[in-house]
Amino acid sequence: MEPRRRETADASAATIDPAEVEALTCALVAVPSVNPGGTEEAAVEVLAQACRDAGFEVQVSEAAPGRPNLVATVNGDADGPGLMFLGHSDVVPPGPGWTGDPFVPRRDGDLIIGRGATDMKGGIAAAVVAMKAVAQAVADGVDVSGPVRLVVTVDEEEHGVGVRHLVEHPPAGEHLGCIVAEPTRLEVVRGCRGASYFDVEVTGRAAHSGRPSDGASAIDAAARVIEVIGADQRRMAADPDPLLGFGTWNVGTIQGGQGISVVAPSCSMGVDRRLMPGEDVHEIGRRLSDEIRSAGIDSDGITVSVTPTMFLPGFATPEDHPLVTATAQAVVDSGAPTSVGGWTAACDGGWTSSALGIPTVVMGPGDINGQAHQPDESVSLAELVTAAQAYLRVALALLSD
Template identity: 25%
Template sequence: MSNELAAARAAGRRQVSPALKGLGQWLRIPSISGDPAHRSDVMAAAEWIAARLARITDNVRIVGSATNPVVLARVRGRHVAGTTVIYGHLDVKPPGPGWSSPPFEPVRRGLRLFARGASDDKGQLMAHVAAVEAWGSVGGPPGDVVLVVDAAEEVGSPGLAATLTGSAGLTGGEISAIVVSDTKMVSAGQPSLTVSQRGMLGLDVRVSTRRPAVHAGRYGGVVADPTLVLASGLLSAARAVTRVRAGGDRAHSARAGAALSVTSCSSGTVPGSIPPAAKATLDVRLPAGVDPAAFLPVITAALRGTSDPRVDVEVACAAISMGLSMRHPADTRAAIDRACRLAFGKRAVEVPSGGSIPAVAMLAHAVGRAPILLGLGPPDDGAHGPDEHIDLADWAKSLDAAVCLLQLLPTRLDVSRGRHSIDLGTRLIHRGPSGPRLQGAVP
């Protein structure tokens, strides 16, 4: 280990306490991107991290996008060619019920810090920010570092691709690596390297009878029951998704295969009456090799295929993103392993992901290389649920790993070696309020 890296790691250890103090401030901001009532909070969270980054570089911008801002910062390195891009997001999901403490009041219990966003993704991103700060305190990182902080990841990152394309002055140059920490460890103290993520369809289904609620005793069996029609469509859609899995999904984990989840479902509210409508929200996950745009008409037909002629079945696509599989060249994988061994005492384990992060595909498309998805969240982190948290001992090790990566990652490109293997499928499609919108073809 070089003297330079040893000094940066020592600075990283000194940075743990002030970084966690700052993280606590950031977690108190309820930056819920999916709720218009919290738009000012999202901007406040963007301004907070921009001010934090301004302490180590004067090249910081808050860039407007389709819905929420993107914070971009460039930290100049000392002597190494190539730029490392670090991506993370500041927006969070609504807290929901079941919390044992207020979700936006960080609480420490033992070695766990509880708050919405503690793991997904403010806490994981803050480890990388603190690593850059540690390098800054010993003269600056070896090479340039660009930080991309998304304020709309939880709603599909609309506008991010355009922001990346239109910010060449900040993100331009020879980008040698992209690091994303927005996934989980496989077990306590065991970091993971995600090598695939699933594609995703978010669907809203509504069955309407074009009539008011009616008496179940007088009209039962006479009029169409929209709830039963919806249930039949859901079962048909589930069978269509199952056939995708049976039709050649080679993923080595069920989490990487096709799956349909009904995340909300509602119909009548008055006992004894047949409701006029029923609706459901579906989350469909597809293997990396399946184009969600091509599967959309298949599942739409399944949802509509068993419908009663007395009802209308509407299927709206609220979100769609491409899955991808990634392979890293040997020198990149060796750098990841070395950083994890130094910090955790063990190499990162390769895992497929059941999640879908549209921003990862956008970054891969924009830069032309596979992002490094280094999972630093606890395996039971509670992301998107109650009592989300980070493990403070592992978080300190994550900061150390991030410090090491900034020196160990390869810094020069060699296109003749076929460095990265990325399977993005045929297109990237972004969330839109009126249905899917093609963003552009992937070469």
């Protein structure tokens, strides 16, 4: 970045108020938006009002009844390609183990504690405050060539209803990039695996347990299906990708049987398959079905069906892409160390990259592994402020002359 632009970015970053970041983070945490439950609407209204108060253009559209997506825009009159920030308004259930009310935000030194503080209401708040600083820079005469948008979807933690609605109704215009404000500890994630869920239904034939040969045990067959899945896992692990590793299987739930003295007539499994960029969920399901048949499981009184129920694509953005390099430099210029790499988690960025064609990275405050989905979830206020400054710097680096 040339000296004049750096001076402008430094001056704008200095205007970001930690109290403002803290207040919006806490206001969002204080409104439960637990998923499953479809309760995002109240939290989205808090966010929408904060954006309206900041002078943003705000659009709210229902992805499903009572479940609104939000798009907030600054510098919307600019006709150049823009920059998108992406987040989600839903949070996972609080669960046991909290030392206080999970929806009454509280401070412990530098930490803000509450469900959603790190995943990902803090990141959303940082983006809003950064966009407010962009708007002020424009008002002060800085030439910003395109709009800056915040897109907040519903249902990210479950089935992706919100991001699918976004794909069907994308914001107008082109975007130079998308930054997903998920918690990465301010590391720049240029690639994520995707995720998919499968229902595996095994049907057998009931019989008296005194003569089990009269029946066909769905539970025994399900155990053999798990062996097939394990073999596929070992095949993938033998050829890892340098950035993202390899796809993984996990049998997360299993239910089956009618009674202890009955040969099991049915068994069902819920299976997670993490996806490499470009993998097709339907092809994976067909291949698993073929392997089950090849193993001789789907025969002699046993039938097995494999049905995909959820799909979130993976993505990978080239390491030398301007979005990647500008985001990493923005974090460093904001006073924090960073790195560029891949991520074990999945996020809505897979849709912006693969379906909307927008170059995408993930970078945000908080720790997905150490804090997200856990009791007493917390995020550092200092990290929130650094994220806001970095978001501002990226916008100015990519969009200002």
